[in-house]
Amino acid sequence: EVQLVESGGGLVQPGGSLRLSCAASGFTVSTNYMNWVRQAPGRGLEWVSVIYSGGSTYYADSVKGRFTISRDISKNTLHLQMSSLKPDDTALYYCARAIGFCTSTSCRGGFDPWGQGTLVTVSS
Amino acid sequence: DIQLTQSPSFLSASVGDRVTITCRASQGISSYLAWYQQKPGKVPKLLIYAASTLQSGVPSRFSGSGSGTEFTLTISSLQPEDFATYYCQQLHNYQFTFGPGTKVDIK
Numbered sequence: 056e057v058q059l060v061e062s063g064g065g066l067v068q069p070g071g072s073l074r075l076s077c078a079a080s081g082f083t084v085s086t087n088y089m090n091w092v093r094q095a096p097g098r099g100l101e102w103v104s105v106i107y108s109g110g111s112t113y114y115a116d117s118v119k120g121r122f123t124i125s126r127d128i129s130k131n132t133l134h135l136q137m138s139s140l141k142p143d144d145t146a147l148y149y150c151a152r153a154i155g156f157c158t159s160t161s162c163r164g165g166f167d168p169w170g171q172g173t174l175v176t177v178s179s
Numbered sequence: 180d181i182q183l184t185q186s187p188s189f190l191s192a193s194v195g196d197r198v199t200i201t202c203r204a205s206q207g208i209s210s211y212l213a214w215y216q217q218k219p220g221k222v223p224k225l226l227i228y229a230a231s232t233l234q235s236g237v238p239s240r241f242s243g244s245g246s247g248t249e250f251t252l253t254i255s256s257l258q259p260e261d262f263a264t265y266y267c268q269q270l271h272n273y274q275f276t277f278g279p280g281t282k283v284d285i286k
Contacts, residue, residue: 090275099264099266099279102268102275102277105273105275113273115274149223153275154228155229157270160271160272160273161209161211161271162270162275163211163229163270164213164228164229164270165213165225165227166215166223166225166268167234169222170222171222
């Protein structure tokens with residue numbers, strides 16, 4: 056079964072750091088375009104970051120320079136290292152795989168599956 | 180950056196109604212557009228990708244169309260389980276942004 060399970064969320068003070076993990080089963084993280092998406096309480100979906108199968112990484116402007124996406128091939132796991140956290144980063148963080156035909160810039164596809172999410176709360 | 184707008188932001192409809200949601204992109208994105216359904220407390224579900232391709236397992240009452248800057252999601256006959264929030268997403272040019280969402284509520 057294709058599945059994603061996130062972990063690592065929690066309460067962190069403003070300016071702090073946190074590392075999220077997303078364990079995949081049923082497929083290989085390193086051969087897919089893997090993403091992080093977040094959803095603040097009561098708000099819409101916000102795309103955060105992608106790592107391409109070739110290793111290229113891209114970020115939303117709101118997190119660029121503060122967040123780093125990576126993957127551990129040996130553990131088939133995706134990570135999101137978050138630093139300089141702000142209260143506006145408070146959200147449920149999902150990992151998701153892009154399916155369809157993806158090139159170096161675009162995907163003629165969508166995100167499936169999604170994990171259940173891990174909650175990050177940034178507050179003093 | 181490519182921005183997406185959705186209209187309407189809120190829609191009140193009855194079971195059996197035909198419902199259409201529009202998504203507009205700030206610049207052309209060919210057919211690099213997906214649609215999702217999200218129910219309260221649940222994970223988003225992929226409905227349509229590549230603007231008009233139905234994801235496996237999604238009922239045929241859902242359909243998508245459009246290319247370039249204007250896209251539509253149509254539900255041909257609204258069912259009780261379709262009351263949810265719908266998001267479009269563009270997957271073009273490095274950043275895969277989502278639209279603000281359209282909430283479909285019971286009339």
